[in-house]
Amino acid sequence: MSVHGVVLPVVQHQRDLGVILSGDISPTNHINDIVVKAHSRANLILRAFESRDVCLLLRAFLVYVRPLLEYNSVLWSPYTIKDIQAIENVQRRFTKRLHGLKSYICQERLIRLNISSLELRRLHADLILTYKILFGHADLDVNLFEFCSAVSTRGHQFRLYTHRTNHSARSSFFCERIINVWNSLPSSVNFINTFKQSINFVDFTVFLKCF
Numbered sequence: 001m002s003v004h005g006v007v008l009p010v011v012q013h014q015r016d017l018g019v020i021l022s023g024d025i026s027p028t029n030h031i032n033d034i035v036v037k038a039h040s041r042a043n044l045i046l047r048a049f050e051s052r053d054v055c056l057l058l059r060a061f062l063v064y065v066r067p068l069l070e071y072n073s074v075l076w077s078p079y080t081i082k083d084i085q086a087i088e089n090v091q092r093r094f095t096k097r098l099h100g101l102k103s104y105i106c107q108e109r110l111i112r113l114n115i116s117s118l119e120l121r122r123l124h125a126d127l128i129l130t131y132k133i134l135f136g137h138a139d140l141d142v143n144l145f146e147f148c149s150a151v152s153t154r155g156h157q158f159r160l161y162t163h164r165t166n167h168s169a170r171s172s173f174f175c176e177r178i179i180n181v182w183n184s185l186p187s188s189v190n191f192i193n194t195f196k197q198s199i200n201f202v203d204f205t206v207f208l209k210c211f
Contacts, residue, residue: 013029017072018071018072019071019072019075019076020033027076027077027078027079027083028078028080028083030076031076031078031083031086031087032086034068034069034071034087035069035086035087035089035090037068038065038068038069038090039090039093041064041065041068042061042065042090042093042094045057045060045061045064045065045094046094046097052098052099053099054098054099054100054101054113057098058095058098058113058115061091061094062115065090065094066091066118069087069090069091069118070118070121070122070125073122073125074125074126074129074174075174077122077126077172077174077177079172079177081209081210084119084209084210085210087118087119088117088118088119088210090118091115091117091118092106092109095109095110095113096109098113101113117208117210119208119209119210120204120208123181123204123207123208124199124200126174126177126178126181127178127181127182127185127199128195128196128199129174130145130178130182131191131195131196133145134147134158135191144174144175145160145161145175145179146160146161147159147160147161148160148161148162148183149161155183155184155185155186155187156185156186156187156189156191158182158191159182159183160179160182160183161179162179162180162183163176163179180207181204181207184206184207185199185202186202188201189202
């Protein structure tokens with residue numbers, strides 16, 4: 001293909017608005033890129049501060065490293081265990097190097113530091129965006145979801161219709177992967193006033209691949 005006689009190069013992936021998009025729709029290239037940057041920045045934090053204060057170092061990680069691993073995650077959220085673990089290992093490695101936490105397993109470190117796994121945070125981000133779309137808090141011109149018309153006595157009243165798809169890549173898209181999670185929300189979740197806070201008390205272990 002050419003434009004005005006200039007042959008356009010063929011590329012396998014391209015960065016757009018900070019996210020690396022690949023021809024095969026795989027998020028792996030983007031994940032590899034942000035993981036390298038995040039490890040580098042996490043190591044820099046541990047070298048730059050003389051203080052070994054856990055609260056100080058953790059705060060620096062949350063401010064300067066975690067955003068690298070979460071920016072626009074709705075678009076590229078990983079679906080393979082390999083990619084999920086690659087992202088999670090950034091936080092695991094950092095927290096293990098904090099004073100007094102080396103001997104604890106990952107889940108115990110997260111509990112002691114009062115933080116969540118990055119995989120769980122991505123799931124929460126998906127749910128929050130779904131909520132904004134369904135309740136008119138997101139300015140979108142397309143209809144991504146359809147409320148389920150069938151009456152059910154189980155679960156909540158805002159259940160979504162599940163579309164069938166035979167393409168594995170398609171099933172990992174935001175509007176597909178989040179439906180089962182959304183429909184599984186218990187009726188105790190407050191969909192009107194405190195949705196964001198309510199989901200913090202829901203156990204999503206069954207939907208996590210790496211925990």
